[in-house]
Amino acid sequence: EIELRSDTFTLPTPAMLEAAANAPLGDDVYGEDPTVAKLERLAANLLGKAAGCLMPSGTMANLAALLAHCPRGGKAIVGHESDLYVYEAGGASMCGGIVYEPLANLPDGTISLEDIAEACTVDRTDPQIAPPALVSLETPQNRCGGLPLQLDYLAEVAQLTRSHGVALHLDGARIFNASVALGITPAEIAFYADTVQICLSKGLCAPIGSVLVGDRAIIAQARRMRKMLGGGMRQAGMIAACGIIALTEMTGRLAEDHEKAARLARGLARLPGVRLNPGPPITNMVFFRVRDERYTTRSFIAAARRRGVRVEELGHGRIRAVTHAGVSTDAVDRAIGVFADLLAPTGR
Amino acid sequence: EIELRSDTFTLPTPAMLEAAANAPLGDDVYGEDPTVAKLERLAANLLGKAAGCLMPSGTMANLAALLAHCPRGGKAIVGHESDLYVYEAGGASMCGGIVYEPLANLPDGTISLEDIAEACTVDRTDPQIAPPALVSLETPQNRCGGLPLQLDYLAEVAQLTRSHGVALHLDGARIFNASVALGITPAEIAFYADTVQICLSKGLCAPIGSVLVGDRAIIAQARRMRKMLGGGMRQAGMIAACGIIALTEMTGRLAEDHEKAARLARGLARLPGVRLNPGPPITNMVFFRVRDERYTTRSFIAAARRRGVRVEELGHGRIRAVTHAGVSTDAVDRAIGVFADLLAPTGR
Amino acid sequence: EIELRSDTFTLPTPAMLEAAANAPLGDDVYGEDPTVAKLERLAANLLGKAAGCLMPSGTMANLAALLAHCPRGGKAIVGHESDLYVYEAGGASMCGGIVYEPLANLPDGTISLEDIAEACTVDRTDPQIAPPALVSLETPQNRCGGLPLQLDYLAEVAQLTRSHGVALHLDGARIFNASVALGITPAEIAFYADTVQICLSKGLCAPIGSVLVGDRAIIAQARRMRKMLGGGMRQAGMIAACGIIALTEMTGRLAEDHEKAARLARGLARLPGVRLNPGPPITNMVFFRVRDERYTTRSFIAAARRRGVRVEELGHGRIRAVTHAGVSTDAVDRAIGVFADLLAPTGR
Amino acid sequence: EIELRSDTFTLPTPAMLEAAANAPLGDDVYGEDPTVAKLERLAANLLGKAAGCLMPSGTMANLAALLAHCPRGGKAIVGHESDLYVYEAGGASMCGGIVYEPLANLPDGTISLEDIAEACTVDRTDPQIAPPALVSLETPQNRCGGLPLQLDYLAEVAQLTRSHGVALHLDGARIFNASVALGITPAEIAFYADTVQICLSKGLCAPIGSVLVGDRAIIAQARRMRKMLGGGMRQAGMIAACGIIALTEMTGRLAEDHEKAARLARGLARLPGVRLNPGPPITNMVFFRVRDERYTTRSFIAAARRRGVRVEELGHGRIRAVTHAGVSTDAVDRAIGVFADLLAPTGR
Numbered sequence A, B, C, D: 001e002i003e004l005r006s007d008t009f010t011l012p013t014p015a016m017l018e019a020a021a022n023a024p025l026g027d028d029v030y031g032e033d034p035t036v037a038k039l040e041r042l043a044a045n046l047l048g049k050a051a052g053c054l055m056p057s058g059t060m061a062n063l064a065a066l067l068a069h070c071p072r073g074g075k076a077i078v079g080h081e082s083d084l085y086v087y088e089a090g091g092a093s094m095c096g097g098i099v100y101e102p103l104a105n106l107p108d109g110t111i112s113l114e115d116i117a118e119a120c121t122v123d124r125t126d127p128q129i130a131p132p133a134l135v136s137l138e139t140p141q142n143r144c145g146g147l148p149l150q151l152d153y154l155a156e157v158a159q160l161t162r163s164h165g166v167a168l169h170l171d172g173a174r175i176f177n178a179s180v181a182l183g184i185t186p187a188e189i190a191f192y193a194d195t196v197q198i199c200l201s202k203g204l205c206a207p208i209g210s211v212l213v214g215d216r217a218i219i220a221q222a223r224r225m226r227k228m229l230g231g232g233m234r235q236a237g238m239i240a241a242c243g244i245i246a247l248t249e250m251t252g253r254l255a256e257d258h259e260k261a262a263r264l265a266r267g268l269a270r271l272p273g274v275r276l277n278p279g280p281p282i283t284n285m286v287f288f289r290v291r292d293e294r295y296t297t298r299s300f301i302a303a304a305r306r307r308g309v310r311v312e313e314l315g316h317g318r319i320r321a322v323t324h325a326g327v328s329t330d331a332v333d334r335a336i337g338v339f340a341d342l343l344a345p346t347g348r
């Protein structure tokens, strides 16, 4: 089976399993797991921040960040196509009484500066108005084709948020993909944000975990929130050990995933009825639509599945195929072959 | 001073004051105030619903409705220009853990049926997704120029929400203005909604209060929420008595307000630099922009104020002027005169 | 009918109705109702605080105070027999994510200083612990027999809370009864608390409303919360006018209520099977139990009701009878007569 | 160093590390990790329930259970000494708007049936009252000396809760200790509860994780809550593999921990100034007080630490020492020796 649904399907590497078996452990709820501490320092350093906190998931890392930044009744300004808004069950409203203010994501994953400025410009003395407390961006942005945000855009947003006294959070679940695609370090990207969430279990292949990084005070707050949410894990060094491998040995390999995505996209673009959307991939995600009267989106996905290729619908009738360590170049070619068969005049 | 900032500035009439002084009273927290009960029945009947509940404000009526309809973590689909979303402090997220999903209001105050359908069409078994629980519409819609929604639009939305098992709430703070403008009864409008909020203290001149109407079960729930929020008032018959006058004697007079708004709009449209936006009023609100290099929006409002005419900014640099019982036709003409002076070539 | 269920059943006086009819009014949501402003200043002055905010109910005044004082996830330490904990629907948890920590009320309405100290003494750096943010006391305490707290007790609690950086809120719904009973001014009582809630619609006979008083900053916060909860009322001067009469003309009469309660208690204490609990009244509430094999508490209340005397069960099988302006001395005597009949050897 | 602070300090066994390295894995957020599925079935079977859900911590398992059982504004009746109330940061109020109603734990860890009955007996139609939705018990109860609840007590509580339509949750973090101590199966204990939380990382030595078990519907709800809280973990099979060893190979060894605790208690009881409280241990926890004028509780703990023995304060000035797989009988004897030295007439 060729698994293209998500890079979350990556499996831990042998080096990770060995690291997990040999890591010094402690009770991290008491703050005494040395391997967790090492991972948190490592992640913070890589992102150029003072502190980090291991979380069981990116969802919790994002949620803890919003809870740490936003008071009850404050507004979190988010992209309407951001994973944080679409796929994280409204946790900030439920757990924190925070109001989401979704603004339109443009096709490149940005939110217009004008929209952000307007959302930030409110009369904070007016009790009718939920005051904005945070802007969240995502890079690369999953539902916008995995496109990475440009540094100058981040700089402009940061200037805007700072001038309004509003925090800037970055959902950098795949920030290393953005880093590779843009040819800059993750710290250069993270520089503009107050907090950044990075995911260890996607392209980097760790089995579990995300790290939230930021300054000491905000991470201390997020750590409180982690406990309250139930994300304090005992001998978490076992998964942190895998995360250390992820950050030290696995970021380099993401370029391969991008090449495989480009290869897949080229193959797909040649097929009848396939249209890439928003266009050729820049990171490891290929989004496309299929226009073929023999298929609905759903039936096309099912037909591919019967032929051993797994992809999924990801918003607005688009199909997403994600490359990762579990998908070889050969598998990419075989997947193209399956899609070609399905769309051939005599296919299905 | 000519008060055009809002129809909330209306004062109770002599008949109301007399009714308040003579109303039979009881303790409404015990459910024993006969005047409150009478008002609630009256409002319910006028709107064609089974039950009503008096609230200290429209904000609480809307909030109690959302809390009654939406579970914790459910989504309330609202217009991004609706008063409920813009001016009610995010109460549903804060008090109920409800996620607002603001959708774009079109210039006529509607939300496109496609957008509503898309927001309602989610995989309810997917724990990533906050499930939609309610759609809220507003008629006439304040921030869309006070335009009333058309019955066929309401019918289409109701069909959609019903097919998705989602409730439909109507913020009908000024539903009697919509009724007068469309030449239909308020019950014809309310027919499509599961709950409707009506405000007694705007054009209808009661000093305090809104009523939420709906079926018995939902109003019982909303009544619980009212107590929790602190909206249970003791001898509330004193304000209910004014509300009864509002509903029985004051709805007819709204046509005058609409005429005065039209008159004001005609006067404004002739002035240099004034542009009505979205266009001529249909109810009692005139929205306009001023383009005159001598003024910002803010300084224009301040200049009018110094001349005894009060208007306010109401979103996106527009100025709003609202007619009501406290503004005579003569006052409208004087206001036009003030605006004309300010915008005259030699003005300011 | 003799209404002894609660002093909330009091009706507005003719002077109040006249004041309501003649009060200068404005839109209080814009902060422009002069009568509301006058009431808020008056209440603040009477309680020795800098600012006040009119609320539609004591429930909202208490809730807004807790929301203003306590962050999300903070603890509100309350008496387990306090009205705020027992009868206000858990609003602080629901609207604010605040954790109630109910501590045992002693029979005199106090909470032991040891218990308060222990609840306040936590490791605030430990993310396992919800940090205490507020202590709330009630005086006189309804469910503890309407007993007023002593000044030295308040002073000791205030010293304790201050030393722990925890706010002190006082539910003074009936603070004027406490003031009369103790022969001191309300300001002397309020002195120790950061915020105090006073109710206008109980013994003071106003139809609607409570006022929350405190320093400017906390009242500004509470005012924000009031708007969010839906407690912003338009021409609220109409009820504020009654509140002004309540505070200026009605506090003196509470001594009569206390005398009537004492008279009622003396009458009851002589009846077979009646036991006052906790003992003779100090304010306007008589609590008693009936031990008579012919009755349950419920059936005794129903029997009294059939004879025109209304009382209610108020916790732990006790019956409460409250005196107020609507209950004359003669009515007290008639009520005693009814109870005597019911409990006479041949009664029922 | 002899680690007696908690059994959470246990480390994974070699068998666990090997199982983790060899477990078949999948993406559990997609529900496709076979090892997680196997653990969840195993836990459910062991506890006699239909379904289970792996959680990153006991805190989340308890929180998800409360969120699944209790509506917004409902009451969770809990022991005032329960870990869930004392150490879990008030999560249910913050994330769910749930009101905690702590009732007094008796020295044996029970809550009196009378108290539970009274808390459950409310007028559910009264909007003043937060309606009870759940009772939570804990066995063995940490802060009550690790004493297990008796089956007949559980049966009586279950009958009570069922008769009131209230759910019964059991915090069985150490249920296997209770099972061993009482000589019955965990399923016999779990039988009475609607949901049970079991912890894998305490005496059972797994590095991470708790499992919540119950019927299919409630576990489906809890699974939704897990996602929202951020407890969905990707290749969670790696920790589930350890949990499988915990449940299949490690429960038998808990008897040793109990013997070591008894040995430690006997040694302590002989020392001057030491008083066991509540008494001799029944499971793996020894609670004691030290009365020696040379020490405060805090300085005694510090002195022991300098001598290589770690214990901690656990409420009301008591010291807790917990035995587990990381503490040999010899270590117990050495710890007794250290305590003896410290308390010897010439010690310190």
Ligand SMILES: [Ca+2]
Binding pocket: A007, A008, A009, A010, A011, A012, A201, A202, A205, A206, A207, D234, D235
């Ligand atoms: Ca993975």
Ligand SMILES: [Ca+2]
Binding pocket: A058, A059, A083, A084, A173
């Ligand atoms: Ca995400």
Ligand SMILES: [Ca+2]
Binding pocket: B007, B008, B009, B010, B011, B012, B201, B202, B205, B206, B207, C234, C235
């Ligand atoms: Ca008005």
Ligand SMILES: [Ca+2]
Binding pocket: B234, B235, C007, C008, C009, C010, C011, C012, C201, C202, C205, C206, C207
């Ligand atoms: Ca009254």
Ligand SMILES: [Ca+2]
Binding pocket: C058, C059, C083, C084, C173
């Ligand atoms: Ca009260």
Ligand SMILES: [Ca+2]
Binding pocket: A234, A235, D007, D008, D009, D010, D011, D012, D201, D202, D205, D206, D207
């Ligand atoms: Ca462990």
